[in-house]
Structures are given as structure tokens and as C-alpha cells.
Amino acid sequence: MCGIGGIFDLKRERRINTEIIKEMTSEIRHRGPDATDFYNDGNIAFGFARLGIIDLAGGMQPLSNEDGSVLMVCNGEIFNYIELRNDLILQGHHFKTNTDVEVILHLYEEKGYEFINELNGQFAFAIFDFKRMLLICSRDHFGIAPLFYTISDDYFIFGSEIKAILRHPSVEAEVDLVGLDQVLTFPGLISPRTMFRNIRSLENGHLLLVEGIEKIKDIEYWDLDYPEIGEISYDKSEDYYKEQLSGLLEESVKLRLRSDVPIGLYLSGGLDSSLIAAITHKLTPDIRRETFSITFDEKEICESKYQNMMSNFIGSNHNNKFFVYSDISTRLPEVIYQCEMPLKESYNTASHALSKLVSDKGIKAVLSGEGADEFFAGYVGHKFDRIRSQLNNHAQAGMEEQLTQDKLWGDKYFFYEKNYWDFSAVKRRLYSKQLNEHYSAIDCINHYVIDREKIINRHTIHKRSYIDYKLRLVDHLISDHGDRMTYANSIEGRYPFLDKNIAEFSTLVPPNLKLNDFTEKYILKEVAKQFLPIEIVEREKFGFVAPGSTYLLKRNIEYINDMLSYDSIKKGGYFNPDTIENLKKEYSSDGFKLNMPFDSDLLIVVLTFNIFKEKFKINNFA
Structure with a gap:
């Protein structure tokens, strides 16, 4: 993968x-x-900045087709390119290179933009058709590869990161206040929203057709589609689902090991990354892989025992990064600059340190385990849904909250993370008087959050899985937490669970094979038993929560004190300085502890927003 950018003069002058x-x-x-x-x-x-992974000698871009009528830049990997290439050669196409992404050009020649669903990979690309004067931009099925764009002074401007777009002289950095409200309210930003006013994030599974100033069309070409209740009958045996999932996982890992450079492995010590590592070892037993982990001093959160167990099990060269909490404040400004947004937690600093370890080892690409929790009911919320169902206490929420939940999810009794009506009062206390004057306009509940038609009349497990996939996975776990933290150190992350064949199969797996009684990811654990030590399979799910603003406040760090000072908050104009002062006193008091992840660390959002504001030279709110 790599970095791409481009400009289209919509006036054609x-x-x-x-x-x-x-x-x-x-x-x-x-x-x-x-x-x-x-x-x-x-x-x-x-423009193209290359991280060479496949066809190191001949894979440079921009790349054109045989007659030069189509030009392309692509940030990504097409994992099934060998199969696609062979078919295209049989149809008479001639390839200039051995790089994977060249298949995109010839597929477009053959089928137009409808070819996209034939791709199995992670990609963001731009194709320019000179005959039609048409620009096509697309982002992969899960949004692993980012693509941002804006229209300014009749230019269509795009890039892999927003900082590239901001270098165009017609573009100014201004805060999108709805984006700020999304960060406070949900796991993070939700595409197409960004933290920058008038700059959009192309949604996963979408493409843009750009022909002129008034001729831009956004098309959804793919999305997860869970069956409606009663739409399908789950009449196959458990063994069938296990065999199918096992085969799909092996095929996904096999495809993602295609590379002309060594592929490393992240090892957290949990089920998902361990399963990917074990399948990798099964497929390539003669290759001694480099594995990478973060370790901590505190015994209760350090997973080194299981990381080392898996390293020994697959015979890898294991690399540990010992992460000390004092590094959080040092790394945080760079992390926010790379993420291009405020954060709700500090864990990205550890992710940033981990990818630096990979880079220092000379590895360019790693396999990671994201996606399993979303597709196979791995979050605690699924258990809470089960408890609420058994207790039949769905109606406890007040009338206002029920109306809000219905507005969000099309189900007035569906609870996702918090009571949003009550939380609006928290946000209003946090915001400045100036922002509160516009609160209705910036309240993200009043703007697009999710396509409710995709979750109405679905099983509760499928409902939560879809929301997690859209709100947590796409624009948080594999965006600011994944892509930005790996590429900050020139590392490509590959995600075997984020294979469209696995995701589509997961929609057909009976809900009781995902959450079996109170066993989360049941079907995945059953599959894992053939690959992993039983100690890994039967581990209790471990959710690490990084130290937040309470820890940082007590360290008395000068730049943090300054950014959270009464005068700085008042001058910034975004937050209420009196509220911030009260929160600082509460958070720094003896014995105070946020119950993460169920509580919101409001001050870490305020702090990281101010870092964001400083890094991108954004004006105070007047």
C-alpha cells in the first residue's frame, strides 16, 4: 500500500x-x-508515494492501460490479483507490470466500474477515463484504505490523508462541529463526516463518479446485509458452519500472505491474532515469522504469558515493545496529527509504538486480528442484550430516551453504549455558551448516523453487529487505530477477518453459534480448537483500557496543563471553562477512577481536541 492524492479541474481549464x-x-x-x-x-x-510490497522493480504508479486512455493511482492490495490477472490475459489483455493493482485498469476496460465487487482486497483508488473525462474514486468493502475528498474553487481534491488535501492553497482547515459531537457521542467519527468542515471521508463500500461541477454521484456498491427475522432457516449442522468458516479463514490468510517482502504478525495474546498466527504457521511452516507485541509493567494487564506461548507454539522470532505510561504524553501530539482527529482514549500511543517496532525490524507488512468481534458477537454488549432479554427490562428507558433510540436504530428498546438523551445534557454542560447557541445544529443525533433499514427487523445479535461494524470497526479500529498508526511508521496492516467472503458468510451463521448461551464468538472458538493451545481458546476475553486523562493530570505535564487551563479553554471558545475546571478537580482527586469503557473520559476528548486544533492551526471559535 502507499499514499495517493489528486486534483481534478472541474472547469477543465x-x-x-x-x-x-x-x-x-x-x-x-x-x-x-x-x-x-x-x-x-x-x-x-x-500523486503517488510508494511502499513497495509486490513487484518491487516494476510496480510504480500512476499506471495506465495499453493505449493510455485510462490512468490510475491505487493505495492498496488486491489479494486475488493472480486469479483475476489470469482471466484477463485469457481475454486478451496485456500487462505492463507484475504488480497486483494493474488488474484494476483492465477490469475497468472490460466491465466498467461494476468490476469492483470482483476485488478481494483493501484499496482506495482513483481512475481517470480520458475518453469520458470521468474520475472514479472508490474505497474498499471495509474502508481499510482511507480516501478523503473536498471540492474547493471548482477543484475536486482527494488524498489518502486530509493533511495532503490541506496543502492545496484553496483549502482551509476549519472544525466540523458535528464531527466533534460524533467523537464525544459514539466510538469515533462516522464517514462521510470528518473533523474538517467541507472535507468528507468516502464511505466503505462506496464509489464516486466525478464528471463536473454539478455531476458527482456517490454509489454504494457493497454492504453487509443481515437477513431479516424469518427470512432464512438455519437448517445446517454446527459442523457445516465450522468447516466453512475454517476453510474461509485459511483461504483469507493464504491470500494475505501474497507478498514480495516478508510478512510479520501482531500477537496480542488473545484469540483472534493467535488464530491468524496459527493459520499462517500451518500454511507456511518452513518460514520463521517475526511476531510483535506490546507488554506492560502491570501484571494484571500484561499479556506476555500468552504472547510468548503463541510465539513458542509457532516458532516465531518474537519482538516485544515494553510500553511505559510516561510515553503516552510524549507520543500523544504526533498520534493526534496522524489520526487527524481527537480521540476518546490514549491507546493509539501504544499502537504507534508497536508499529515503530515493526519498522525498526525492517518489516513492511503485518497481519492483524481486527474484525472477529464485530462479525462473531465478541463484545460484552451482546451479553448485556441477552441479560436484558431474560429480565424483560427493555422498557426501563424514559420516553425521551426511547424516542432517541428509535430515531437512531429504528427500535426504541435497543440500547447501544449509553442513554443518548441523558448524555446530551452532559455535552451541553461541556460545550461553551457559543456552541450551545447552535446545539441543535451540531448535535450528531440530528444528522445521519446509520441506515436504519439495515438493522430494522433483524435479530438483536445482528443488529448490534451491524452497528459495531459501521460505528466502531470502519472509522475507528481500522482507521485511526489501524491504518493511521501503522502508516505513521510506513507499515501496512492486513486483516484476514476483513475478507468479504468471511463477512458475508458471517451473516448466514445462526445467532446461537455466535453467542452460545453466554459464550461469545462460540463458532470461532470451536474452529480455533484445531489450531491453537486450549489455554488460548478458553481465555476470558481481555479488554485493555489505556490510562486516560486522570493519569495525565496527575503527572503535571506542562503542555497538558496549559491546554486544559481556564484561560486556554475560554480563549478557544469550544468548551465551558468552568465545567473543565470542575472535571479537572474531580478527575485528579484521590481515589477517582473512571469505569472504562462504560464511562466517557470527557477530558481526554477536550485535551486531544486542543492538540488537534494546535497541530492543524485551527482558529478559536468566535
């Missing part, structure tokens, strides 16, 4: 300056430090 696309690309060289190249004819300009 050849106004694009080559130096601008070069500056945009320079901002994302951390995504592709191996080489850069550019194309500019005045109307369309592409």
Missing part, C-alpha cells in the same frame, strides 16, 4: 499546478517512503 500535487504528496511520504511519482496534464493530476 488546465489550472492545476504541478508543484501543488508534489506538495500534497510530500505530506504523506510516511505512507510511501520508497519512491514518488506524478502525472499532471493541467486538468487531472495524480
Whole structure:
């Protein structure tokens, strides 16, 4: 993978300056430090920063088709490219390179943009069709590869990261207040919203057709589709589902091991990354892999016992990064700059340290275990749903909360993370007087959150799984926590659970094989028994929570004290300085402890927002 950027002059007046696309690309060289190249004819300009993974000698971009009528830049990997390439050659297509992404050009020639669902991979690409003067931008099924865009001064401007877009002279950095409210309210931002006003994030499973100023079309080409209640009958045996899932996992890992450079493995010590590591070892037993883990001093949170167990089990060269909490404050400004958004927790600092360990070892790509919890009912919320169902206490929420839940999910009794009506009062106390004057406009509950039609009349497990996939996985776990923290150190993350065949199969697995009584990820654990030590399979799920603002306040760090000072908060104009002062006293008092992740660490959002504001030179709110 790599970094891409581009500009399309919607007026078609050849106004694009080559130096601008070069500056945009320079901002994302951390995504592709191996080489850069550019194309500019005045109307369309592409920039490319390469991280060489496949076809190291010949895989440079931008890349054109045989007659030069179609040009492309792609940030990503097409894992099934060998099969697609062979079919295309049989149809008469000629390839210039051995790189995986060239299949995109020839598939487009053959089928138009409808080819996208044939791709199995992680990608964000832009294709320019010179004959039609058409720009096509697309983001993969799960949004693993980011793509941001804006329209300014009749230019369509896009990039792998927003910092590239901000280098265009017509674009200014301004806060999207609904985005800020999303960060406070949900696990994080929700595409197409970003923290920057007028800059959008292309949604996962979507493509854009850009032809002119008034001719831009957003098309959803894929999404998870859980069956409605009663739509299908689960009449197959448990063994059938186990065999199917096992085969799909092996095929997914096999595809993601395609590379011309060594592939490493993240090992958390939990079920998901351990299963990926074990399957990798089964498929490539003669290759001694590099594995990578974070360890901590505190025995109650350190998982080194299980990390070492798995390393010994697969015979890897294991690399530990001992993470000390004092590193949080040191790394936090850089992390926020790379994430391009405020955060609700500090754990990304550990992720950033881990990817640096991978980079220092000379590894360019790692397999990771994200996605299993969302697809196979791995979160504690599924257990709470079961308890509420057994107690029949769905109607405890007040009338206002029921109306809010119905507005969000199409189900007035469905609880997801918090009581949003009550939390609105918390937010209003947190916001400044100026923001409260616009509260109805910035309240994210009043804006698009999720397509309710995708969860209405679905089983409760499927309802929660879909919401977790959209609100937690796509724009948090594999975006700010995944992509941004790996690419900050020029590392590509690959996610075998985020294979569209596995995801689509998961929609057909009976709910009772996902949460079996109170055993989460039951079917996955049953599959794992053939690959893993039983100690790993039967471990209690471990959810690490990184130290937050309470820890940072007590360390008396100068820049943090300054950013949370009464005068700074008042001058910034976004938050109520009196509320912040009260929170600081509460959070720093003896014995105070937030019950994470169920409580909201309000001050870490305020702190990281102010870091974000400083890093991107954003004005105070007047």
C-alpha cells in the first residue's frame, strides 16, 4: 500500500499546478517512503508515494492501460490479483507490470466500474477515463484504505490523508462541529463526516463518479446485509458452519500472505491474532515469522504469558515493545496529527509504538486480528442484550430516551453504549455558551448516523453487529487505530477477518453459534480448537483500557496543563471553562477512577481536541 492524492479541474481549464500535487504528496511520504511519482496534464493530476510490497522493480504508479486512455493511482492490495490477472490475459489483455493493482485498469476496460465487487482486497483508488473525462474514486468493502475528498474553487481534491488535501492553497482547515459531537457521542467519527468542515471521508463500500461541477454521484456498491427475522432457516449442522468458516479463514490468510517482502504478525495474546498466527504457521511452516507485541509493567494487564506461548507454539522470532505510561504524553501530539482527529482514549500511543517496532525490524507488512468481534458477537454488549432479554427490562428507558433510540436504530428498546438523551445534557454542560447557541445544529443525533433499514427487523445479535461494524470497526479500529498508526511508521496492516467472503458468510451463521448461551464468538472458538493451545481458546476475553486523562493530570505535564487551563479553554471558545475546571478537580482527586469503557473520559476528548486544533492551526471559535 502507499499514499495517493489528486486534483481534478472541474472547469477543465488546465489550472492545476504541478508543484501543488508534489506538495500534497510530500505530506504523506510516511505512507510511501520508497519512491514518488506524478502525472499532471493541467486538468487531472495524480500523486503517488510508494511502499513497495509486490513487484518491487516494476510496480510504480500512476499506471495506465495499453493505449493510455485510462490512468490510475491505487493505495492498496488486491489479494486475488493472480486469479483475476489470469482471466484477463485469457481475454486478451496485456500487462505492463507484475504488480497486483494493474488488474484494476483492465477490469475497468472490460466491465466498467461494476468490476469492483470482483476485488478481494483493501484499496482506495482513483481512475481517470480520458475518453469520458470521468474520475472514479472508490474505497474498499471495509474502508481499510482511507480516501478523503473536498471540492474547493471548482477543484475536486482527494488524498489518502486530509493533511495532503490541506496543502492545496484553496483549502482551509476549519472544525466540523458535528464531527466533534460524533467523537464525544459514539466510538469515533462516522464517514462521510470528518473533523474538517467541507472535507468528507468516502464511505466503505462506496464509489464516486466525478464528471463536473454539478455531476458527482456517490454509489454504494457493497454492504453487509443481515437477513431479516424469518427470512432464512438455519437448517445446517454446527459442523457445516465450522468447516466453512475454517476453510474461509485459511483461504483469507493464504491470500494475505501474497507478498514480495516478508510478512510479520501482531500477537496480542488473545484469540483472534493467535488464530491468524496459527493459520499462517500451518500454511507456511518452513518460514520463521517475526511476531510483535506490546507488554506492560502491570501484571494484571500484561499479556506476555500468552504472547510468548503463541510465539513458542509457532516458532516465531518474537519482538516485544515494553510500553511505559510516561510515553503516552510524549507520543500523544504526533498520534493526534496522524489520526487527524481527537480521540476518546490514549491507546493509539501504544499502537504507534508497536508499529515503530515493526519498522525498526525492517518489516513492511503485518497481519492483524481486527474484525472477529464485530462479525462473531465478541463484545460484552451482546451479553448485556441477552441479560436484558431474560429480565424483560427493555422498557426501563424514559420516553425521551426511547424516542432517541428509535430515531437512531429504528427500535426504541435497543440500547447501544449509553442513554443518548441523558448524555446530551452532559455535552451541553461541556460545550461553551457559543456552541450551545447552535446545539441543535451540531448535535450528531440530528444528522445521519446509520441506515436504519439495515438493522430494522433483524435479530438483536445482528443488529448490534451491524452497528459495531459501521460505528466502531470502519472509522475507528481500522482507521485511526489501524491504518493511521501503522502508516505513521510506513507499515501496512492486513486483516484476514476483513475478507468479504468471511463477512458475508458471517451473516448466514445462526445467532446461537455466535453467542452460545453466554459464550461469545462460540463458532470461532470451536474452529480455533484445531489450531491453537486450549489455554488460548478458553481465555476470558481481555479488554485493555489505556490510562486516560486522570493519569495525565496527575503527572503535571506542562503542555497538558496549559491546554486544559481556564484561560486556554475560554480563549478557544469550544468548551465551558468552568465545567473543565470542575472535571479537572474531580478527575485528579484521590481515589477517582473512571469505569472504562462504560464511562466517557470527557477530558481526554477536550485535551486531544486542543492538540488537534494546535497541530492543524485551527482558529478559536468566535
